[in-house]
Amino acid sequence: MYVLHAVPDFASFAVHIVLTELGLPFRLHLLDMDAGDLDSPEHRAVSPFGKIPALQTPDGPMFETAALLLWLADRHAALAPAPTAPDRAEFLSWFLRTNQALHMGAMDLVHPYRTLGETMAPALSQVAHDRLQPEIAAFEALAARRPHWFSPDQPSILTYYVAMLLRWTAAFAFVPDHAIRLTTFPHLALIARAMEQRPAAISAAAAEGMTGTFFSNP
Numbered sequence: 001m002y003v004l005h006a007v008p009d010f011a012s013f014a015v016h017i018v019l020t021e022l023g024l025p026f027r028l029h030l031l032d033m034d035a036g037d038l039d040s041p042e043h044r045a046v047s048p049f050g051k052i053p054a055l056q057t058p059d060g061p062m063f064e065t066a067a068l069l070l071w072l073a074d075r076h077a078a079l080a081p082a083p084t085a086p087d088r089a090e091f092l093s094w095f096l097r098t099n100q101a102l103h104m105g106a107m108d109l110v111h112p113y114r115t116l117g118e119t120m121a122p123a124l125s126q127v128a129h130d131r132l133q134p135e136i137a138a139f140e141a142l143a144a145r146r147p148h149w150f151s152p153d154q155p156s157i158l159t160y161y162v163a164m165l166l167r168w169t170a171a172f173a174f175v176p177d178h179a180i181r182l183t184t185f186p187h188l189a190l191i192a193r194a195m196e197q198r199p200a201a202i203s204a205a206a207a208e209g210m211t212g213t214f215f216s217n218p
């Protein structure tokens with residue numbers, strides 16, 4: 001059985017949904033950040049940098065959101081083009097871009113004070129916002145093309161990963177004026193709406209205290 005080290009509404013949410021979507025046996029190991037659980041030896045044994053998410057697998061512990069999602073998709077042959085599929089190349093490019101640019105940008109928008117301190121936080125937030133706008137526009141253009149791995153018609157590890165990050169950029173911006181909503185990104189809004197209506201996402205969201213339009217209009 002998999003054990004997912006999670007904090008509600010952290011990056012573990014996407015992995016939680018994917019485990020549920022795949023119908024895999026797993027246990028949610030909820031940690032309390034304020035109580036110092038992320039620094040405990042037990043968590044550090046699975047997640048050496050003390051971050052969320054981490055996953056205990058039959059092959060050993062794993063950390064990094066993208067690694068977990070990709071490994072689950074490959075191991076269970078679902079939710080991503082197979083390694084030998086012709087569209088694997090393009091899928092992988094967008095998946096890594098999500099991890100490197102969207103995820104990192106969202107972190108700076110939500111937690112700019114962690115990188116530059118309280119005084120410079122609004123400036124970093126502005127930079128993150130200005131970088132994320134064209135980044136999200138590129139994902140909007142991808143969504144308009146509707147490849148089967150980034151479409152409202154079926155879930156993938158990419159649709160769930162991006163939907164989670166769009167929740168963050170819309171709802172958790174450190175500077176409220178820098179929030180990026182889906183009103184000007186209609187194709188991404190379609191994906192977000194479709195993903196939040198899937199039973200797996202509804203069930204994982206409910207377990208983490210989220211309901212309703214948690215992706216499309218959080």
Ligand SMILES: N[C@@H](CCC(=O)N[C@@H](CS)C(=O)NCC(=O)O)C(=O)O
Nearest residue numbers: 010011050051052053063064065066
């Ligand atoms: N690159 C890492 C980032 C992980 C990360 O920063 N997770 C956040 C939660 S979303 C965390 O653990 N924050 C607690 C902390 O930084 O102390 C990944 O994708 O897994």
